[in-house]
Every structure is written in C-alpha cells, then in structure tokens.
Amino acid sequence: MKSLDRYAVFGYPITHSKSPRIHKIFAEQTGQAIEYSAQEVPAGQFSAAVAAFFADGGKGLNCTIPLKELAWAYADVKTERAELSKAVNTLALQADGSILGDNTDGIGLVTDLMTNHAVTLAGNRILILGAGGASRGIIAPILEQSVHSIVIANRTVDKAINLAQEFHHKGSITGCGFNDLKNQQFDLIINATSTSLSGQLPPLPEALLAKNGVCYDLAYNNEPTVFVRWGLENHALKSLDGLGMLVEQAAEAFFIWRGIRPKTRPVIELLNAERKM
Numbered sequence: 529m530k531s532l533d534r535y536a537v538f539g540y541p542i543t544h545s546k547s548p549r550i551h552k553i554f555a556e557q558t559g560q561a562i563e564y565s566a567q568e569v570p571a572g573q574f575s576a577a578v579a580a581f582f583a584d585g586g587k588g589l590n591c592t593i594p595l596k597e598l599a600w601a602y603a604d605v606k607t608e609r610a611e612l613s614k615a616v617n618t619l620a621l622q623a624d625g626s627i628l629g630d631n632t633d634g635i636g637l638v639t640d641l642m643t644n645h646a647v648t649l650a651g652n653r654i655l656i657l658g659a660g661g662a663s664r665g666i667i668a669p670i671l672e673q674s675v676h677s678i679v680i681a682n683r684t685v686d687k688a689i690n691l692a693q694e695f696h697h698k699g700s701i702t703g704c705g706f707n708d709l710k711n712q713q714f715d716l717i718i719n720a721t722s723t724s725l726s727g728q729l730p731p732l733p734e735a736l737l738a739k740n741g742v743c744y745d746l747a748y749n750n751e752p753t754v755f756v757r758w759g760l761e762n763h764a765l766k767s768l769d770g771l772g773m774l775v776e777q778a779a780e781a782f783f784i785w786r787g788i789r790p791k792t793r794p795v796i797e798l799l800n801a802e803r804k805m
C-alpha cells in the first residue's frame with residue numbers, strides 16, 4: 529500500500545492548533561491522500577526539526593508563532609510575498625529537492641475580507657494596529673488592492689515608522705503611534721496586535737471608525753474578542769475575527785502543496801457552528 533504524503537504544523541505552543549483539523553477536512557473534500565500532524569518545536573530546535581522532517585520524507589510544513597522568521601531564514605527559495613514579509617508560514621518540498629518558503633497569511637486575510645465578507649478595499653483608508661510579524665505579512669497583499677492608504681499604528685512607534693518605510697514603494701503607507709490617531713478616521717481597522725489574546729485593547733481614540741466602517745481582529749476565540757466587541761460598540765458595519773483568515777491561509781498552503789484549491793466556506797461554517805455550541 530502506498531504511504532500517505534506527510535505534512536505538519538510546527539509551533540510553540542501548538543496544542544490548540546486547528547490546522548490538523550482543517551487540513552484533514554480539505555483532504556477528505558478533495559480526495560487527497562495526505563496526513564497532517566501538529567508538532568511542538570521550540571525555536572532553538574527549529575532547523576534540526578525541519579531538516580529531520582524533510583529527510584524522513586515529509587512534503588510540506590506550516591510554521592506558526594514563534595517560528596515564522598526562522599522558517600523565512602530556512603527556505604532555499606522564497607516567493608515575492610514571503611521575501612517582502614520576512615516571515616514564512618508555509619514550506620514546500622520542490623521537485624529538485626529545494627525548500628520553497630511562502631507566506632499565505634496576507635492572501636488569507638484579503639480573501640476572507642473580500643470574498644467571504646464582501647468588504648471593499650479599493651479606495652479605502654485602512655488602519656493596521658500593530659507592527660509585528662502578522663502586520664508585516666498582510667501589508668503588501670492589502671496595498672495590491674488599490675487601497676487609498678494604510679496607516680500602521682504601534683506601541684513602539686519606531687517599529688511602525690520603519691515598517692511603513694519598507695513598503696513605501698508599493699503604495700501610500702505611513703507609520704505612527706496610537707496617540708497620533710486623534711482626529712483621523714478609517715474605513716477598515718485591522719487589529720494585528722496580540723492584545724486580544726490577553727483580553728486587552730490598544731488605546732484607541734473615539735470616532736476612529738468611519739460611518740459604515742469595518743473592524744477585523746486577526747485573533748479569534750470562541751467568544752467575540754475584545755476588539756470585535758470594540759467594533760460593535762463603535763457601530764461597525766461588520767466586526768469580524770480571524771477564523772476565516774486562518775482557514776483561507778490554510779487553503780492557500782494546501783494549494784501550494786497539492787495543486788488543488790479546497791472549498792473553504794463549509795469549513796468556516798463548521799468551525800463557526802462549533803464555537804457557538
């Protein structure tokens with residue numbers, strides 16, 4: 529009997545990852561004979577663990593917190609979006625034995641916003657809260673949608689300014705601190721800080737969200753995150769969390785590995801139904 533092609537997600541911690549579940553459903557749906565596991569890998573063991581995985585016949589990996597920058601450094605070749613974001617969440621074994629690195633987070637977010645939630649990006653003023661790895665991964669795919677402008681606001685102001693400068697050549701983008709947001713309004717506010725994970729909010733001025741504006745928290749939970757609640761309190765047309773992005777970035781990784789695009793909507797509906805139970 530032919531053995532199944534092996535894939536995995538590496539992270540630290542990793543026990544709560546939904547990725548094995550998502551990829552199992554994708555595999556069933558598309559008839560692909562794969563197995564996908566989760567492996568806890570501390571940063572210090574990353575290179576050895578990846579090398580061992582591929583040497584043992586593994587075909588592809590997802591890498592999550594705190595390993596995306598290490599995965600970027602590990603990849604032999606990188607896509608343009610991975611190169612720009614300096615972070616890799618998908619590694620794929622190529623026919624010539626080299627390891628390709630890609631970053632599917634940004635396209636996952638854009639697909640969730642535009643396709644799943646019919647949110648318009650073109651011509652709109654976008655605010656990204658946070659200047660960490662996730663923020664870095666979503667900037668280029670958003671700028672490619674002909675947005676009016678992006679402002680990045682971060683607690684450590686220099687990081688926001690430097691990050692904006694890196695993407696200057698791709699569109700209108702500036703960096704600032706949270707205090708500089710007074711008297712500004714945005715059509716879409718994306719929370720790419722990790723504050724929701726600890727039930728906190730960055731300090732946000734009143735009237736930050738334009739009429740009919742949309743809020744999107746990259747974080748997700750069984751309950752609405754504190755930022756999703758902030759959006760609702762501030763009369764957002766939609767206030768969304770990152771579960772759809774998680775499924776869409778996984779679908780993009782699955783496509784890179786298997787050349788087949790799984791249907792994401794049934795998976796998002798299933799995961800959403802489960803957290804309402």
Ligand code: NDP
Nearest residue numbers: 658659660661662663683684720721722746747770773774
């Ligand atoms: P990083 O650790 O790289 O960055 C964290 C960011 O949060 C930094 O900008 C940091 O600011 C800011 N921050 C942390 N604590 C505070 C605070 N108390 N007040 C204000 N700002 C704060 O994390 P990532 O970028 O990798 O991840 C960010 C979020 O995105 C996480 O919630 C993660 O789960 C989510 N995510 C979701 C994905 C999905 O598929 N849905 C995919 C990827 C990420 P400073 O620079 O000043 O320290």
